[in-house]
Amino acid sequence: xxxxxxxxxxxxxxxxxxxxxxxxxxxxxxxxxxxxxxxxxxxxxxxxxxxxxxxxxxxxxxxxxxxxxxxxxxxxxxxxxxxxxxxxxxxxxxxxxxxxxxxxxxxxxxxxxxxxxxxxxxxxxxxxxxxxxxxxxxxxxxxxxxxxxxxxxxxxxxxxxxxxxxxxxxxxxxxxxxxxxxxxx
Amino acid sequence: xxxxxxxxxxxxxxxxxxxxxxxxxxxxxxxxxxxxxxxxxxxxxxxxxxxxxxxxxxxxxxxxxxxxxxxxxxxxxxxxxxxxxxxxxxxxxxxxxxxxxxxxxxxxxxxxxxxxxxxxxxxxxxxxxxxxxxxxxxxxxxxxxxxxxxxxxxxxxxxxxxxxxxxxxxxxxxxxxxxxxxxxx
DNA sequence: TGGGTCATGTAACACGTTACATGATTTC
DNA sequence: GAAATCATGTAACGTGTTACATGACCCA
Numbered sequence: 001x002x003x004x005x006x007x008x009x010x011x012x013x014x015x016x017x018x019x020x021x022x023x024x025x026x027x028x029x030x031x032x033x034x035x036x037x038x039x040x041x042x043x044x045x046x047x048x049x050x051x052x053x054x055x056x057x058x059x060x061x062x063x064x065x066x067x068x069x070x071x072x073x074x075x076x077x078x079x080x081x082x083x084x085x086x087x088x089x090x091x092x093x094x095x096x097x098x099x100x101x102x103x104x105x106x107x108x109x110x111x112x113x114x115x116x117x118x119x120x121x122x123x124x125x126x127x128x129x130x131x132x133x134x135x136x137x138x139x140x141x142x143x144x145x146x147x148x149x150x151x152x153x154x155x156x157x158x159x160x161x162x163x164x165x166x167x168x169x170x171x172x173x174x175x176x177x178x179x180x181x182x183x184x185x
Numbered sequence: 186x187x188x189x190x191x192x193x194x195x196x197x198x199x200x201x202x203x204x205x206x207x208x209x210x211x212x213x214x215x216x217x218x219x220x221x222x223x224x225x226x227x228x229x230x231x232x233x234x235x236x237x238x239x240x241x242x243x244x245x246x247x248x249x250x251x252x253x254x255x256x257x258x259x260x261x262x263x264x265x266x267x268x269x270x271x272x273x274x275x276x277x278x279x280x281x282x283x284x285x286x287x288x289x290x291x292x293x294x295x296x297x298x299x300x301x302x303x304x305x306x307x308x309x310x311x312x313x314x315x316x317x318x319x320x321x322x323x324x325x326x327x328x329x330x331x332x333x334x335x336x337x338x339x340x341x342x343x344x345x346x347x348x349x350x351x352x353x354x355x356x357x358x359x360x361x362x363x364x365x366x367x368x369x370x
Numbered sequence: 371t372g373g374g375t376c377a378t379g380t381a382a383c384a385c386g387t388t389a390c391a392t393g394a395t396t397t398c
Numbered sequence: 399g400a401a402a403t404c405a406t407g408t409a410a411c412g413t414g415t416t417a418c419a420t421g422a423c424c425c426a
Contacts, residue, residue: 082288084298100268169347
C-alpha cells in the first residue's frame, strides 16, 4: 500500500523509467522506503492499469527500449489525499545488528561488528553530503528553503543524515560500555 | 531468515509461550525486529521441527492450553554462530510519514503530522524509561553493567531510546523549517 | 453486558527477495 | 577480456499482513 505512494511521490520529480526509479529507491528513498527493481516494475504495472501513471514507450537504438512513466492528474490527486492522512503504520526499523548484539556473548566479536557499522555509517553520511550539495546547488540552506517550492526532499534527506549521525553516537556508546566491561572482566 | 534468530534470541531470556513472545515482539524487540503473533507461531513451528527449540505442552484449567518453548543446545549454538557473523542486510527503515512529507504540498497538514509524530515519540520514550527502570532494578547503570552477564538487552534498549530522541530533534528541525517558510510565504 | 486478557490457530492475500535471462554498449 | 551499465522482465519462493474463529475468564 505504501510502496504505491512512494512510487507516486518519486514521480513528482518528473518522468522516469523503471530503471531510473530503481536507482532512486536504492539511494535517496532507500532511507525511508527501500524497494527492489522487481517490486517497482510490478507496482508501475499496477499503477498504469489503475490510471495513476501513464506509460510512454521510447524506442532506442543502442539501448534496450524503455517505458517512461509520468503521474496522471488522478495519480497526483490520490497522492495528495494520502499525504495529508495520518500514517496508519508506525515506523518500522529492521536492524540485524541489533539481533546479534541482543544475543551476543563474545565482546570481541561485538566490538568488530560495531566498528564495521561505524565505517558503513560514515560512508553513508559522505554520500548524503554529496546529495545535499547537489540539492543546494551552491546556495545556502536558507536560500534553498526560500527558493524551492517543495521542501519535502530536503526534509527527508535531513532525516537520513540525522539517523546515521545518531547511529554513530550510539555505536560510540556501545564501544564505551564494552571497554568498561573489558576493564573489569 | 532473521526472524528465526530474533526468536531464538528472545528465548535466551528463558522459556516462553508464543503468546508471551508476541508481547516481547510488540514492545522491546519491536524496535529492531517487529513481528506479528502469526509470524511467531509459524516460526516457532519451524524451529521446533528443526530441533532448535523444544516445545512443552502445558495443560491449563481456566485458560487455553499452551505450549512453552525453550532453546535446545542446537538452537543456542546456531544463534551463537549467527551473532558473530557480519550482517548481510543493511538496516532498513520504513517510515510512512517520510513518504507523506516527501510529497507534501500543504504546510499546515505537514505541521499537524509532525506534531502527531512528536506526541507519539514522547510516549514511546516514556515506555522505554519504564523498561529501563525494570532492567536496572534500582541499580545505577554502572552497577547494572558490572553485575549482569548479558549486556545485549541494555544496548538494544539504548538504541531504541536514541532513535526516538533523534526523531524528536528532527521533528523540531522540520517545524522550524516550516515556520521559516510560513514567515516568508 | 461489553471489552480486555489469555492462548492458539487457519486462510487468503500482499509484499519483498533471489535467481535468472536477454543483449548491446561502455569502461577498465 | 571482464565487468559494469542500460533496461526490462519472468518465476519461484519466503516473509509479513489482515481478518477471522474459538472460548473461558476478569473487570468495571
